[in-house]
Amino acid sequence: MAASRSKAKPGSRFPDPRLADPEGLVAVGGRMEPEWLLDAYRHGVFPWPTGEDDPLLWWSPDPRCILPLDGFKASSRLRRRMRSGRFAVTFDQDFAGVMHGCATGPGREGGTWITKAIRTAYARLHRLGHAHSVETWIMEGDSRRLVGGVYGVAVGGLFAAESMFHRETDASKVALASLVQHLNERGFRLLDIQQWTAHTGSLGAAEVSRDDYLDRLARVVDLPVAF
Missing domain, CATH: 3.40.630.70 (Leucyl/phenylalanyl-tRNA-protein transferase, C-terminal domain)
Structure with a gap:
């Protein structure tokens, strides 16, 4: 799973969303399994794909x-x-x-x-x-x-x-x-x-x-x- 400028936080599959890129991209890859999705929402992150065959993208925009x-x-x-x-x-x-x-x-x-x-x-x-x-x-x-x-x-x-x-x-x-x-x-x-x-x-x-x-x-x- 490619991430933007941060290691995953303890208890989370995702990098710290405060270190997202300027567009709010937190990470690329991962899986759309229940555990991943619930962990994302718990940490202020959500999936937002760009298309059926494109890599899975995870976002935390600023502002929200x-x-x-x-x-x-x-x-x-x-x-x-x-x-x-x-x-x-x-x-x-x-x-x-x-x-x-x-x-x-x-x-x-x-x-x-x-x-x-x-x-x-x-x-x-x-x-x-x-x-x-x-x-x-x-x-x-x-x-x-x-x-x-x-x-x-x-x-x-x-x-x-x-x-x-x-x-x-x-x-x-x-x-x-x-x-x-x-x-x-x-x-x-x-x-x-x-x-x-x-x-x-x-x-x-x-x-x-x-x-x-x-x-x-x-x-x-x-x-x-x-x-």
Whole structure:
């Protein structure tokens, strides 16, 4: 496993993320096994491949983006959507469907970092109880159609949201709002969304330094919290 300018820390398979290169690259190589993935999240690192046949890359960007669990900003339109009953929200009922939506949804036609290997690895994490999904549905007669969702990984009091998608207006926002409410109810302390976008910024996402993120992570990663 090639690493950037550091030996692995005790108890970690990865170099110290504070010594990542300027783009946030921590290491190259390794395996997408549950033990590797959980160790990565515990130490502020996550996998982000560039393609199906490219080497596995591990990242810890600076700055890092979080969504404060007490700072989610729901617009009046979004609040009306949530009250309208148009969408039904579930948890962990269609993890594979959410991953598929994130990999193939609008804007993903040019390719996605959610490779087949990523989908296989996170499906295994889900079966082991570490990865979770929020699903947004529209009811159509006696059946329902998946129209949005978000998935991520829970480690202690951390939830690392990996990706979200929508096929109907506001469906992903409803999923994210529902996730924030659920995490607050369960006692989670940190919601990591990795990188800032205008979309998440409108919902209250904020950038923090890598050092700040790692300090926050260290305080919550061993909390006895269950999704």
